[in-house]
Amino acid sequence: MKNLKFGALLMTAALTGLLAQLSRAADEELKIGVVAAESGSFVSAGNTIVAAAKLASQQINDGGGVKVGDKTYKINLYIRDNRTDVNVTIAAARELVNDVGVKAIWGTETHDFSVSMAKITGPAKVIQFSGNSSLGAVLDDKSVAPGGWLHYTFQSEPQEWQRSGSTAKGVLSLLTPLLAHAPKHSVVFVGNDATGQYLSSHYVKALEAEGQTVDLVKYPPDTTDFSPLLTRVKGMNPDIVHFWYNGDSTLTAFPQALKLDVSPAYFLFGVDPGIYQQRQLRSDKPVTMSCVPVCWGSSPYPAVQDYFKKYFDLGASKGPQSSVSLLYYDYFFMYAKALEQVGSIDKPDAVVDALLKMSYQGVVSPVPLTFNPHHQVTFATEVCLVKPNTSDQFNCTVEQPPPAPPAGDSGG
Amino acid sequence: MEIFIQQLVNSLSVASVTILIGIGITLIFGLAGIVNFAHGEFLMVGGMITWFLVTSGLNFFAALLGAMILVGALGFIAERGLFRFTLERPMNGFIMSIGMSVILQHVVIRIFNEVQKTIPDPIGKVWVIGGVDIIAMRGVVVALTAVVVAITYFGISRSRYGMALRASIADQDTAALMGIPVRRYVTGVFVYGSVLAGLGGALMIALFPITPFTGSVVIIRGFAVSLIGGLGNVGGAVGGGLLLGLVDGLSAGYGFPEWTDAYSLVVMIAILIVRPQGLFGGTLGPRST
Numbered sequence: 041m042k043n044l045k046f047g048a049l050l051m052t053a054a055l056t057g058l059l060a061q062l063s064r065a066a067d068e069e070l071k072i073g074v075v076a077a078e079s080g081s082f083v084s085a086g087n088t089i090v091a092a093a094k095l096a097s098q099q100i101n102d103g104g105g106v107k108v109g110d111k112t113y114k115i116n117l118y119i120r121d122n123r124t125d126v127n128v129t130i131a132a133a134r135e136l137v138n139d140v141g142v143k144a145i146w147g148t149e150t151h152d153f154s155v156s157m158a159k160i161t162g163p164a165k166v167i168q169f170s171g172n173s174s175l176g177a178v179l180d181d182k183s184v185a186p187g188g189w190l191h192y193t194f195q196s197e198p199q200e201w202q203r204s205g206s207t208a209k210g211v212l213s214l215l216t217p218l219l220a221h222a223p224k225h226s227v228v229f230v231g232n233d234a235t236g237q238y239l240s241s242h243y244v245k246a247l248e249a250e251g252q253t254v255d256l257v258k259y260p261p262d263t264t265d266f267s268p269l270l271t272r273v274k275g276m277n278p279d280i281v282h283f284w285y286n287g288d289s290t291l292t293a294f295p296q297a298l299k300l301d302v303s304p305a306y307f308l309f310g311v312d313p314g315i316y317q318q319r320q321l322r323s324d325k326p327v328t329m330s331c332v333p334v335c336w337g338s339s340p341y342p343a344v345q346d347y348f349k350k351y352f353d354l355g356a357s358k359g360p361q362s363s364v365s366l367l368y369y370d371y372f373f374m375y376a377k378a379l380e381q382v383g384s385i386d387k388p389d390a391v392v393d394a395l396l397k398m399s400y401q402g403v404v405s406p407v408p409l410t411f412n413p414h415h416q417v418t419f420a421t422e423v424c425l426v427k428p429n430t431s432d433q434f435n436c437t438v439e440q441p442p443p444a445p446p447a448g449d450s451g452g
Numbered sequence: 453m454e455i456f457i458q459q460l461v462n463s464l465s466v467a468s469v470t471i472l473i474g475i476g477i478t479l480i481f482g483l484a485g486i487v488n489f490a491h492g493e494f495l496m497v498g499g500m501i502t503w504f505l506v507t508s509g510l511n512f513f514a515a516l517l518g519a520m521i522l523v524g525a526l527g528f529i530a531e532r533g534l535f536r537f538t539l540e541r542p543m544n545g546f547i548m549s550i551g552m553s554v555i556l557q558h559v560v561i562r563i564f565n566e567v568q569k570t571i572p573d574p575i576g577k578v579w580v581i582g583g584v585d586i587i588a589m590r591g592v593v594v595a596l597t598a599v600v601v602a603i604t605y606f607g608i609s610r611s612r613y614g615m616a617l618r619a620s621i622a623d624q625d626t627a628a629l630m631g632i633p634v635r636r637y638v639t640g641v642f643v644y645g646s647v648l649a650g651l652g653g654a655l656m657i658a659l660f661p662i663t664p665f666t667g668s669v670v671i672i673r674g675f676a677v678s679l680i681g682g683l684g685n686v687g688g689a690v691g692g693g694l695l696l697g698l699v700d701g702l703s704a705g706y707g708f709p710e711w712t713d714a715y716s717l718v719v720m721i722a723i724l725i726v727r728p729q730g731l732f733g734g735t736l737g738p739r740s741t
Binding site: 258 | 455458459462463465466469557558561565566567568570572573578585587656659660661662663664665666669670700701702703704705706709710711712713714
């Protein structure tokens with residue numbers, strides 16, 4: 041009887057130990073930080089990062105988690121609202137890196153904020169995925185080399201000269217057959233902030249490379265009544281007006297341009313066909329639009345349709361920036377794959393190497409995603425033409441980026 | 453020449469929206485003595501209410517009325533529940549209104565989300581006269597602004613209530629001894645200013661899309677207009693609005709376009725240095741002896 045009791049006790053102890061072990065194994069946590077604007081003026085961009093991160097981590101966890109060596113990790117997101125404030129961004133990054141101990145951070149939505157975060161993630165060897173193409177100005181041989189301050193930073197948006205090149209080519213090829221004569225004079229209409237200045241500098245060169253004479257008109261970023269500025273543009277007699285960055289401003293300015301009959305053709309950057317349809321916009325002039333990286337409103341790709349269905353089912357808003365969420369979603373899977381290849385979550389240098397060698401078939405592009413030696417990704421741009429006098433009939437084309445920057449564009 | 457005339461027409465339409473904002477601010481700041489930095493958010497709330505009602509199937513002009521009533525009610529609650537306790541310390545009220553503006557932005561985001569809102573143009577016509585495009589809805593905004601200016605101006609300068617209000621501003625203690633309910637007048641002015649913000653928001657969303665952050669952009673111009681014209685001076689707000697509209701229109705057309713906002717603010721700074729009381733003279737709220 042005594043032996044029986046002892047045996048039962050031993051078995052109970054062994055079972056408890058086993059359960060504890062199993063429980064510990066199940067509790068292995070991969071801490072990932074997200075720093076994004078959930079309030080303040082960048083909230084529409086910030087919310088896309090958070091929504092994409094939630095969707096990706098939920099799918100990875102539901103699929104069994106990240107299998108690294110003999111352990112399985114469940115992703116725990118640590119989401120911090122940067123309130124569209126660079127100081128809050130820095131404080132959040134410090135907390136996530138120093139106190140929480142995240143292995144990677146997704147965010148933020150603007151150049152200055154991302155660079156500030158990189159000053160914290162770099163020394164701590166925390167991988168950072170930021171979408172801003174303007175990072176191209178600082179990602180170079182020296183900064184991304186081992187020991188460099190951006191060695192752990194990855195730009196999840198394509199280089200600006202690539203995007204500008206593919207967009208300019210797509211816009212002109214779709215509009216030219218619909219105009220009375222081949223377009224020669226383009227006006228680029230852009231918000232006068234750091235991102236607008238950076239992006240437009242590349243786009244102007246891309247249009248010039250396509251044979252356009254280009255005038256650049258910058259407007260104050262918070263403008264709502266564009267009529268005086270658009271009247272000025274009308275006086276320039278453009279063949280095409282390109283509303284270049286950002287989507288919300290374009291959606292404010294474009295209807296005013298239509299009423300003032302500013303141009304015989306338009307291009308709307310960052311306006312998704314889905315938004316065009318939702319707003320019931322209509323123009324008797326040909327209008328093209330493009331999305332970063334791929335449109336949610338009229339994508340022919342089943343993977344993209346499936347992604348956006350799940351994304352919106354999670355409660356994310358249908359906005360001009362919704363497509364941007366994809367810039368963050370795919371990289372969760374790339375990062376998870378890199379960890380699995382390395383076999384440890386504690387070898388960030390090896391993870392960087394794995395990411396640089398990886399070719400990953402994600403949602404964003406028909407061709408696999410790869411990072412170049414400057415930690416920048418490459419993919420195509422989707423450009424759509426809406427049939428005049430309709431809100432919902434689109435003809436979309438995918439333009440591959442040019443092989444090299446155009447003349448006068450340093451690429452950075 | 454056509455482009456120049458178009459810019460003058462644009463200036464008038466730019467001025468109209470600014471004047472509506474400016475009148476609300478100039479009344480509340482100049483007559484009630486309350487610096488309500490959340491006035492822009494009141495306007496934004498008016499726009500959001502209009503959007504909600506129009507997308508729910510209501511006619512635009514009925515929605516406009518709804519926005520005016522609801523934002524007026526919001527103004528009543530804000531004055532009675534918050535600003536009434538800061539009348540003796542206007543700086544507290546000012547800081548409180550900044551907090552209120554952020555809270556209102558996020559309440560709207562929570563209820564409606566952060567995405568830009570727009571409604572179809574209620575009229576949807578453009579008249580072309582001599583090569584100049586006149587957007588019909590902008591014409592309606594100019595006309596409504598003129599009506600509001602007339603009602604407000606004559607209400608203050610000619611009516612019995614206006615006289616009592618002006619007496620309260622000149623000397624609230626004496627006015628109170630004469631049986632004028634000064635506090636009630638302050639509430640009345642605040643609510644009237646809020647109703648105008650509701651109207652401004654409704655008209656604004658008929659012209660442009662708005663976001664939860666639109667208020668924080670327009671408030672600067674509203675304060676500029678009321679300071680240029682002279683606080684509490686309705687005619688001053690009209691003059692200030694027209695001046696800024698003209699500066700905006702012409703600088704956007706012929707100056708450095710990216711500096712458009714800066715030109716207006718330079719004009720404001722210059723005027724305030726030369727004439728601190730504003731171009732048409734103003735007040736600073738009810739004064740006690």
